[in-house]
Structures are given as C-alpha cells and as structure tokens.
Amino acid sequence: MSTTARLPSPYRPEAEIVAQCLAALDPPLDWPAVVRTAQPWVQAVRDRPPPFWAMERLLQEYPISSAEGLALMRLAEALLRVPDRETALALTADQLGRADFANSADPAGGLAARLSSTVIRRAKHLLPSGEASGLLARLGGHTVVAATLRAVQLLGRQFVLGQDMAQALQRADALRATGCQLRFSYDMLGEGARTEADAKRYLASYAAAIDVIAAHRGGATASCAERDGISVKLSALHPRYEDAQHERVMAELVPRVWSLCERAAAAHLNLTLDAEEVERLELSLDVFEALAARVAQHCPQWPGLGLALQAYQTRALALVQQVVAIARHHQVRLMCRLVKGAYWDAEIKRAQELGLPHYPVFTHKAHTDASYLACAQALLQAGDGVYPQFASHNASTLAAVLQLAARHGAAFELQRLHGMGEGVYREVLQDPRIACRVYAPVGTHRDLLAYLVRRLLENGANSSFVHQLADAAVSPQALLASPLHLHATPALPLPPDLFGAARANSLGVDLTVAAMRAPLLAAHAALVLLQVPTFDAKLAYKAYEISADSYQKWSILPVAERAAVLRRAADMLQARLPQFCALLVQEAFKTWGDAVAEVREAVDFLRYYAGEAERIMQPVLLPGPTGEQNELRLKGRGVWVCISPWNFPLAIFSGQVAAALVTGNTVLAKPAEQTPAVAQAMVDVLYAAGVPAAALQLLPGPGERVGAALVALPGIAGVVFTGSTPVAKTIQRALAAKEGAIVPLIAETGGINAMLVDSSALPEQVVDAVVQSAFRSAGQRCSALRLLCLHEAIADGVIEMLCGAAQALVVGDPSDLATDVGPVIDREAYDTLQRQLQRLDAEAKVLLRLDDQARAAINSVANRVPPAIYEVDAIERVQTEIFGPVLQVVRWRGDSAAVIGQINALGYGLTLGLQTRIDTRAQSLAAAAHIGNVYVNRNMIGAVVGVQPFGGEGLSGTGPKAGGPNYLVRFCAEQTVTVNTAAAGGNAALLVAIS
CATH class of the missing domain: 3.40.309.10 (Aldehyde Dehydrogenase; Chain A, domain 2)
Structure with a gap:
C-alpha cells in the first residue's frame, strides 16, 4: 500500500468540502450570464425533433425508476451475453412479463422507442407463461427473443462507436464528414481484468488500437491535442489493481502502461487514464506520476499523457491540485479530463457497508456541479502545464466553463460521450472556436453491457440533465438553476446512521486510507500477546455454583440497565478497534480486512441485542374476559454455557454471551482453545462496562475436557454452541442423557454450501x-x-x-x-x-x-x-x-x-x-x-x-x-400471569365502561 497520502481523507463532512469549492470560485461566476448563454441551446434542442435514434425519448417513456425501464435495462445488461436459447427465453419472459408495457403511452417517435415498444408489447402475447409453454408458444417465444436481441443491439449501437477499431474509425470519419471537426478518444470496452491472461489480452488490444489509429490518421499534421487518442482502463491491465497490492502494481503495471505511452508518443497520439473507484484513487495518482516522470525523462515534448478526474469525489479539487503540481514538478504538459463521475451508487453502498464516517462522493447533484466548476477554474488557471478537457452534457455547466475559459484565456476542449448530448453540442459547436472530443467506446456486444447500463443509469436518473432536458414539464429556469449553493445536510443518512433510531451502525476502516489504517498498524507493533491460563475442568461445578448464586441478582435488574451495559461495552469495543484488530491478526491469523469486519460485527451484536431485549422483554397484555388481566412475560432461564469457535473468536463469542446476559441469564463462557486471549480481552471489556464477574466467567481450555464438563453440569439452563456438526450432536446426546429438566440447545454448525450459477x-x-x-x-x-x-x-x-x-x-x-x-x-x-x-x-x-x-x-x-x-x-x-x-x-x-x-x-x-x-x-x-x-x-x-x-x-x-429478531427468545423462559381483577366483588372497569 501507499506509505504516504498526498490527498486528504475522502471521509470529511460534505458541507465543509462544498464550502471550500465555493470559496475556490473567486471571483464568482456570473450565473445570469450563464443562463443567457445556455437558454438558447436548451430552447433549440427542445424545438428540434430528436435524432433518429431518440435515446432521450426512450428514457422518457421508460424511466429507470419504473418497472418497464428496469426491465429494459436488465435486458440490455444480460440478454446479449446469454449463450443458450432456453435461458435467453426465460430471461426475456421474466423481464417482459413483470412490466406493464402495454399500458405505457405510445412513444412520440424515434426508432428506439418505437421498436422497443412494439417488440415488448407483442412479446408478452407470444412468450410462455409459467408452465404453459407448448410448441407454438415456444416457437413464438424464440421469435421474440431474436427480435428483442436485435432491439438491444440497436440500443447498444447508440452508445458504442463500433464493434472493432476498423468499424469505429469508419463511423468516426462519417461523423466528421457532417461538418463537425470532431476529435475522438477511443475506449476498448470490457470489465476489469480478473486474471493475468485477461490483462495481457487487454494490453495487446490497446496496443493494436494505437497502431490502427496511428495508421488511419498517420498523415495528419495536427497537434497532439487536436488528434485522436485512446482511453486506458488501468484495472483492465492488472488483475490486482488495488491499493493493497501497491508494490506489485507499481512494479508490474507501470511498465505495461508505459509501453502504450511510448507507442502513443511515437504516433503523436494522446493517451488518457480512465477514472476508477475511490479506493483506487491514490494508486492511480501514483501510477500517473510514475508515467509523468518517464515522460519527462524519455519524451518531454509529448503532451499527450492524460488523467480523468471525477468531480463527484470529495477529493476532486485536491486531485486537480496534485495533477497541476505533478506537471510543474516534472516540467511536462499533461491532459486532464474532468467528468462528473460514473460509479456513484457503488460508492454509496461501499461506504455504508464499511461503516465509514462520511461518503467519499457528494450526495447532492448541486454539490457535484459546484465541485466540477471549482475544478474547472483550477485547471484553467493552471497555465501551460495542463490541457483541460471538460466532459459534460449539461448546458449550464458548459456555459459556465466557457465563461471561466474566457476569463482565463486558456486553451481547452469540450468532450461528450458518443450517443449522448448531441442536441446540446450541435448548438454549442456553432462557435467554430470551440473544440470537441467524443469519448467513443469500441467493443463487441458482450463487452458493452456494463458500460451500457452505467449510461442508462446516469442519463435515466430523474436528476440527470439529459433526462430533464427531454421532459417538457421541467422549465428552462429550473433546468438552468445555479448549483452554487450549499445544502447543510447530506441527501442520504450518513453510514453511521444507516439503522436510524434503532441503533448506531458500527464504524469501520477504509484500509486504502493511510491515516485510517495507521492506528491498526501501530497497535500491532505494540501488541504483547498474553498467555491465558487453562481452566481446570474439575472446578466446573464450583464455577456453576458462583453463576447460579449471581443469577438472581443479575436477572432482577431492569432490562434497560442490562441493555445499557451492553451499549457501554459496544462503545468501549468500538474505541479499542485497533487493539482488537491487532489481537485478531496475531492470535487468530485474521487478515486486516477480516479483523476489522469481526470487531464491527461484535459491536453490532452488542447494540442489536440491547435493543431487541428492550423490545421483547416488556410485558405483553393479552385479550381476555372482563374482570381479568392476562400478561405474558419473558425472563431469564438461569445459567447458560456458551461454547464459541476459533474462526470468529470475538464476534460469535460476544454474540453468544451478550444474548445470554441481556436476557437476564448468567454465563459460563468456554472460548476456543486456540484463541483465549481474544476472549479474555472481550470479557475485560464487559467487566469494565458493568457486567459482574460472577455473572460472566471465562473458562478456557480444550473442548473435550472443559466443554464436556460444562455440558455435563446438572443445573445448567441451556447451551449455545457454534462449531462442527459432529460436536453439536455429541452435545445433544450428552444433554439428553442427563437426569432432570430438558435443556435447550442452540447450535450453529457447518455446511456444504453451494452456489448455483445459470448462463444469464x-x-x-x-x-x-x-x-x-x-x-x-x-x-x-x-x-x-x-x-x-x-x-x-x-x-x-x-x-x-x-x-x-x-x-x-x-x-x-x-x-x-x-x-x-x-x-x-x-x-x-x-x-x-x-x-x-x-x-x-x-x-x-x-x-x-x-x-x-x-x-x-x-x-x-x-x-x-x-x-x-x-x-x-x-x-x-x-x-x-x-x-x-x-x-x-x-x-x-x-x-x-x-x-x-x-x-x-x-x-x-x-x-x-x-x-x-x-x-x-x-x-x-x-x-x-x-x-x-x-x-x-x-x-x-x-x-x-x-x-x-x-x-x-x-x-x-x-x-x-x-x-x-427471534434469537433472544430462545434464551428466555415464558411466563403468563393471570389476575382476577374482580376478586374483591366488583368489576369497576366494566362499570366505568358502561356509564
């Protein structure tokens, strides 16, 4: 991993970062002038019928928020890659059958909308339904699949310039022949590499594409910035393009990308590194600077190395500043493509899953727009070291960029995606001084799928400019409203607030951020693993007597007090996350990611069971005849034996013990013999939080001796066990063989866990x-x-x-x-x-x-x-x-x-x-x-x-x-209390009710 961080933490308050972006726009933009520039573009687009393919109309009729739009998106994502007819038929029937295309309004025009509507509506009458799939229906179904495949292929053609470079170059020339002096940046479509073979195949594909582009436009005398280029996805060139593999990536990936740079430089083409996810940003910056250093050493006159930046990232402005600093330090001219961003939903989900303090992307679209304009200003005022490239389909963003560019007098170009924003750019490019580059994906139908879905999601979202531009109900004033204002709170609950009032989400660590992982590494360096003495199984009954004696005192505490103890323990454990992670790595051989996840799970168990106990242990009034009160209550059962495994020595141990304690039981806890130090550390936390030592006793040792002795104790109220199926059966037989009460067993054992994968x-x-x-x-x-x-x-x-x-x-x-x-x-x-x-x-x-x-x-x-x-x-x-x-x-x-x-x-x-x-x-x-x-x-x-x-x-x-929600009930005994409220000779409640 990177040992130093050149960028600030991505997890800072959104309002604080937006305020910095707004402050960077100094002097401020003249937004009324922006509107005056953009409004004629908007009006012209709305007045003129959409182009032949009419993607905007398709998204307008079938928005992705509808069942129909979602079905269309899923068909676009999956249908072309399904290799067998039966699965293709099942997929088509599934998606078309779940949506109500028949009741959608007729499209106003456009091949995409007409074709899709016609195919989809007729398909529903031909596709098999449930088991009614006779020969004629099946023949009709396959006919519809073929038609739907063709419709999806045409949909893909809207976004992809060609299935190979020859086709892409031919179509690019045709577009240039219409009179627009377009430049192109070709992108070889595909998922990131999963294998070394994938990476080598993508490398060869990029190299061949550069050669083809160079040969096709080889006689051009234009500058590097004016010529076509190629966009390179770093994650396609290395199967482990992630921060954890930093040293390996720098040693293996940089030479691969440099070989492409040398090819591009020799042909006087430009090469841009595509943007990746937040967790790869520092790594991408390191790769980019390593390449810039090689440019300075080997081909300093080549101004074609570029980097794409995503304005929706909270570190976007800081990244721009780093790129400018790299250009100045190495005295090279670099390209910088500024985009809004393409992985927003994935970034939000990752932050929530990891329990991070803030989101690494802006949650308000206006904040992303403000960040974009702040980054644009920083690029335009950077001087000759950076050639800015502004990628947007938003008319107000483009007008604002033109205003900033005029203010600074800097060279720049605009960019759009192939198949998007054509109407707006037709108006913008009426000014012949404005240069435009088209980001042009190239690849087979199979390769376009993920890219296609991203485009549909971006442009079909209700907040998208493309979506709103096609919606006549959105006024030009609303469409062109200034984004330069601050929303005080995020548009989504922060990850720590994911569960609302029920409980706080446990806080995690992004191990790709140096400042967040540093405390973990420091704790590991300082760790001294203590030896925990083995419990003498002969003393099992004495331990039981101590627990049994303490049961009454612990169980009569109000459930709110026991829950408060668990919440205090959760807070203490959260505060000691680095120390517990280090202990898990050292004693249980956990990787750092697994260690963080386990500490968080233990924290979650403590908080969740605290809330659940308060919920289920309140008396419940039951219906009955007048003059009688019936109440159902839950209470503890007695002394529980908790036997936990070594594979989750903190989380499962904590969950078992917390469940038993919060429901009013006392506990004899037998941890796995391989991981007693983890258990001892957790017990210490529970003691510090207020659990009496007599209510929780840690009894470490071998299962065959200590575990067996505890299970054999005559008075225990229950056993909770996680481990192998044979051991669970042994415990079950031992409990059944004892005299006395029937003792409940909660067992979670293993499995031959399967995954079924179909061809879709x-x-x-x-x-x-x-x-x-x-x-x-x-x-x-x-x-x-x-x-x-x-x-x-x-x-x-x-x-x-x-x-x-x-x-x-x-x-x-x-x-x-x-x-x-x-x-x-x-x-x-x-x-x-x-x-x-x-x-x-x-x-x-x-x-x-x-x-x-x-x-x-x-x-x-x-x-x-x-x-x-x-x-x-x-x-x-x-x-x-x-x-x-x-x-x-x-x-x-x-x-x-x-x-x-x-x-x-x-x-x-x-x-x-x-x-x-x-x-x-x-x-x-x-x-x-x-x-x-x-x-x-x-x-x-x-x-x-x-x-x-x-x-x-x-x-x-x-x-x-x-x-x-059902777990704690098993630790409880149920009691019903019935009171004859009329025993004294009268039923006052009934008399009041009829009076």
Whole structure:
C-alpha cells in the first residue's frame, strides 16, 4: 500500500468540502450570464425533433425508476451475453412479463422507442407463461427473443462507436464528414481484468488500437491535442489493481502502461487514464506520476499523457491540485479530463457497508456541479502545464466553463460521450472556436453491457440533465438553476446512521486510507500477546455454583440497565478497534480486512441485542374476559454455557454471551482453545462496562475436557454452541442423557454450501463472488462456498477465469496488508486439509493446484494452504465439509430446480448462492431451498447483524438465527400471569365502561 497520502481523507463532512469549492470560485461566476448563454441551446434542442435514434425519448417513456425501464435495462445488461436459447427465453419472459408495457403511452417517435415498444408489447402475447409453454408458444417465444436481441443491439449501437477499431474509425470519419471537426478518444470496452491472461489480452488490444489509429490518421499534421487518442482502463491491465497490492502494481503495471505511452508518443497520439473507484484513487495518482516522470525523462515534448478526474469525489479539487503540481514538478504538459463521475451508487453502498464516517462522493447533484466548476477554474488557471478537457452534457455547466475559459484565456476542449448530448453540442459547436472530443467506446456486444447500463443509469436518473432536458414539464429556469449553493445536510443518512433510531451502525476502516489504517498498524507493533491460563475442568461445578448464586441478582435488574451495559461495552469495543484488530491478526491469523469486519460485527451484536431485549422483554397484555388481566412475560432461564469457535473468536463469542446476559441469564463462557486471549480481552471489556464477574466467567481450555464438563453440569439452563456438526450432536446426546429438566440447545454448525450459477449471470461478477466466498478467511467460515454448480453453457469460461483469479491471490502473513489468504488456524487443521486434498487429487479432476515446488514453499511456513479447485461429476460426490480454501465444481444442465433438490438432499442448509438475472427463477429457487441464508447475485459471506440474521437448518443448525429478531427468545423462559381483577366483588372497569 501507499506509505504516504498526498490527498486528504475522502471521509470529511460534505458541507465543509462544498464550502471550500465555493470559496475556490473567486471571483464568482456570473450565473445570469450563464443562463443567457445556455437558454438558447436548451430552447433549440427542445424545438428540434430528436435524432433518429431518440435515446432521450426512450428514457422518457421508460424511466429507470419504473418497472418497464428496469426491465429494459436488465435486458440490455444480460440478454446479449446469454449463450443458450432456453435461458435467453426465460430471461426475456421474466423481464417482459413483470412490466406493464402495454399500458405505457405510445412513444412520440424515434426508432428506439418505437421498436422497443412494439417488440415488448407483442412479446408478452407470444412468450410462455409459467408452465404453459407448448410448441407454438415456444416457437413464438424464440421469435421474440431474436427480435428483442436485435432491439438491444440497436440500443447498444447508440452508445458504442463500433464493434472493432476498423468499424469505429469508419463511423468516426462519417461523423466528421457532417461538418463537425470532431476529435475522438477511443475506449476498448470490457470489465476489469480478473486474471493475468485477461490483462495481457487487454494490453495487446490497446496496443493494436494505437497502431490502427496511428495508421488511419498517420498523415495528419495536427497537434497532439487536436488528434485522436485512446482511453486506458488501468484495472483492465492488472488483475490486482488495488491499493493493497501497491508494490506489485507499481512494479508490474507501470511498465505495461508505459509501453502504450511510448507507442502513443511515437504516433503523436494522446493517451488518457480512465477514472476508477475511490479506493483506487491514490494508486492511480501514483501510477500517473510514475508515467509523468518517464515522460519527462524519455519524451518531454509529448503532451499527450492524460488523467480523468471525477468531480463527484470529495477529493476532486485536491486531485486537480496534485495533477497541476505533478506537471510543474516534472516540467511536462499533461491532459486532464474532468467528468462528473460514473460509479456513484457503488460508492454509496461501499461506504455504508464499511461503516465509514462520511461518503467519499457528494450526495447532492448541486454539490457535484459546484465541485466540477471549482475544478474547472483550477485547471484553467493552471497555465501551460495542463490541457483541460471538460466532459459534460449539461448546458449550464458548459456555459459556465466557457465563461471561466474566457476569463482565463486558456486553451481547452469540450468532450461528450458518443450517443449522448448531441442536441446540446450541435448548438454549442456553432462557435467554430470551440473544440470537441467524443469519448467513443469500441467493443463487441458482450463487452458493452456494463458500460451500457452505467449510461442508462446516469442519463435515466430523474436528476440527470439529459433526462430533464427531454421532459417538457421541467422549465428552462429550473433546468438552468445555479448549483452554487450549499445544502447543510447530506441527501442520504450518513453510514453511521444507516439503522436510524434503532441503533448506531458500527464504524469501520477504509484500509486504502493511510491515516485510517495507521492506528491498526501501530497497535500491532505494540501488541504483547498474553498467555491465558487453562481452566481446570474439575472446578466446573464450583464455577456453576458462583453463576447460579449471581443469577438472581443479575436477572432482577431492569432490562434497560442490562441493555445499557451492553451499549457501554459496544462503545468501549468500538474505541479499542485497533487493539482488537491487532489481537485478531496475531492470535487468530485474521487478515486486516477480516479483523476489522469481526470487531464491527461484535459491536453490532452488542447494540442489536440491547435493543431487541428492550423490545421483547416488556410485558405483553393479552385479550381476555372482563374482570381479568392476562400478561405474558419473558425472563431469564438461569445459567447458560456458551461454547464459541476459533474462526470468529470475538464476534460469535460476544454474540453468544451478550444474548445470554441481556436476557437476564448468567454465563459460563468456554472460548476456543486456540484463541483465549481474544476472549479474555472481550470479557475485560464487559467487566469494565458493568457486567459482574460472577455473572460472566471465562473458562478456557480444550473442548473435550472443559466443554464436556460444562455440558455435563446438572443445573445448567441451556447451551449455545457454534462449531462442527459432529460436536453439536455429541452435545445433544450428552444433554439428553442427563437426569432432570430438558435443556435447550442452540447450535450453529457447518455446511456444504453451494452456489448455483445459470448462463444469464455475468462471469466476472460470478468469479468475484466465488473467490470471496470460497477463499477469503482461508475458507475457514461456516458460510464459505464449498460447491460451485455451473451451467454447462458458461462453465469452461468461468472455470478458466476463476482459476486465473485464484492464482492471483497472495497467500502469506496475515499481518501483511497485501495478504489475501492467511494460514489455517493450527497444525491439526493443516494436516486434516492435506489428507482431504490428497483424497481429492486421487478422486476428482484437478482444476487448480500449485505444483509441488510452489506448494512446498507456501506450506512450509505457518500452516499456509493455497487455494485449490477440483471438478466432480455429480453433486452427491460431495458429502463432507472441507474447512479450508478448497472448492469443488460441478456442471449442470436442464432444470435448475432439480439442482436445488440435489443440494437439499445433502442434508446441510446453511448458505446458498444464486447467480442469475432471471428474477422469478431466483425467487422460486430460494423458496425451494432448505437453506437458512440465500444470497442472490453477491457473495455468500459476511452476514450483517440485524440485516442478514444468520443460521441454518438440517445438519447446519437448530436455529433461531443469530443477529435476528427471534434469537433472544430462545434464551428466555415464558411466563403468563393471570389476575382476577374482580376478586374483591366488583368489576369497576366494566362499570366505568358502561356509564
């Protein structure tokens, strides 16, 4: 990772940053003059019929906020890549059948709207419905699929200049022949690289594109800025383009990009690095400066290296300042493309999921616009070191940029996306002094899908200028209103406030931000791992007596007081996050990302159970006859034994103990023998928060001695256990064999967790989800993916990509931020895995297994096991859970419901993943699965307290789900109290009621 930060934190108050942007616009813009410039453009666009393709009309008729618009977007995203007819038919029927196209108003014109409307409306009468899919209906369905495919292809043509460079150049020349002196920046479409092979293929594609562009326009005498160029996506050139792999990326990626720069410089073309997500910004800046240094050394006269900046990022203005500083330091001329931004929804979700203090992007569109104009001014006043390129379709933004440019007298160009903003630019370019470049994607229909959806989302949003320009109901005054004002509060609740009044969201850490990870590294450096003495199992009954004696005093405390103790403990734990993360890395071999997530989960458990206890433990009045009061109450049961595992030694330990304590029970807590220091540290926090020592006793030691002794105690009120299925059954038998009361057992055990992937799924998303689910935490999660079921139509491609992605993972020391897969917990686990791997080597087809030399180098150090992937010929071959980074793959065809039936037959029921774009299929498969947690189109791990209550059925556990609304009830005894309120001889309440 980067050792120093050149940019401020992305997580600062939005209002503070906007105020800085507004202050930077000095002298202020003359906004009435902006309106006077832009209003004729707007009027001209509205007065003139839209172009032949009429994308604006399509978005107007089917906005993405409607079911119809969403169906259209999903078809555009998925249909072209589906390889088999049956899945294409199911996808089309699913999406068209869920929307009400028949009642949409007739489009006013335009091929896209007319074609889509006609196809969609007629399709609904031809597509099969449910089981009624006879021969004629099926023939009609395939006809509609073919027509819909063509409609989606035409939709893609609106945004993509050509399927290859030859076609793109031909269309570019045709556009130039219309009289507009357009420049082009060609972008080779595609997802980011998942494998080294992907990266090499993209590198070759970029290199070939530069050569083709150079040859096509080779005789031109224009300057570099005036010539065509290429846009390069850095994440397409390295499979691990992320801050954690900083050293590796700088060593491997910079030479690759430099080879493209040399090619472009020799041809006098320009090359711009595309913008990426927030977590890659510092890395992108480091790559960019490394390239700028090489430009200064090897080709200082080439002014064609560029960087795209996203104004919606809260660090945009600071990034502009850094680019200007780089140009001055290296004495080179750089290009800078300023855009609004393309990943807003993903950035919002990431900040919420990670529990970050603020959003790294602006939540108000006006704030993004203000940031854009502040960045524009900074670029225009930077002098000769930077050539500004302003990408926007917003008429008021363009008019404001022209005003700023006139003020500074700087050279610049405008940019638009191919297929967007043509009406506005037709008016703007009436001034021949204004230069315009078209950002022109090039790629096959399959490659355009993700790009196409981003464009539809951006331009179909209600706040989009393109959307509002096409809406006659939006007045020119409203359309051109000044964005230069401050909203005091974000448009969305901040991530810490995600759960509203119910509870505070736990705060996390963005490990890509140096200032946020520094306390963790400092805590690790200062950590001294203390030895925790083993409890003598012979003293188990004495420990029980202490807990039993303290039960009465603890249980009669009002539930609000017990809940307050848990909330204090949560706050203390949150404040000590760096120390607990360091402890988890050191004792449990967690990677830093996993450690942060576990501390947050423990905090969430404490706060969630505090609120739930207050909710469920209030007396409930029940209906009954007059003269009688009936009340249902919950109270503690007594002494609970809590037995927690080593794979989540803080979160599961804390959750079990907190649930028992807050419901009024006392606790004998037996942590995993491998991780007693984590448990001791958590117990210390609970003591400091107000839990009496007698109410919570920590009894560390081996399960076969200490755990068995505690389960055998005669008076315990319940056992909560997380671990293996065989041990849970042993506990169950031991409890049943005892004399006395029937003792409840809450058990959460393992599973042969499967993921079913059909051919409508996006392979890159599938691979991302599989790698995270199967190999994160070295596969040592109860929820980890064990069995991948791939539709045969896409199996070969997904397997190849998956193996390449797994090979790119770093197996190493968990304290190293670059490590993806740390060691397994101990030598016993390591030896068990080696025996299982040897069996699979003999019985299954090896898809990924490091060679003997590489494997020996990894295995010889601290119980490290590299990821391994095998193919089996049937689901029933997988009968045993392998608790490590080992994945088995099976191919399927035909009926997806039958596959779920085979998964159910295994008997486990913890987690299931479904990867499909067919909504009705996902719903029906989830309903048919005997599985506790079902995840659709995402990974299968990382259940969040109160959001995804966790627990399975069958061989995977007893329920109720941890972190869910039913969990605490199992720790309680129920009591009904009935009072005859008329016992004294009269029913006053009844007399009052009738008086």
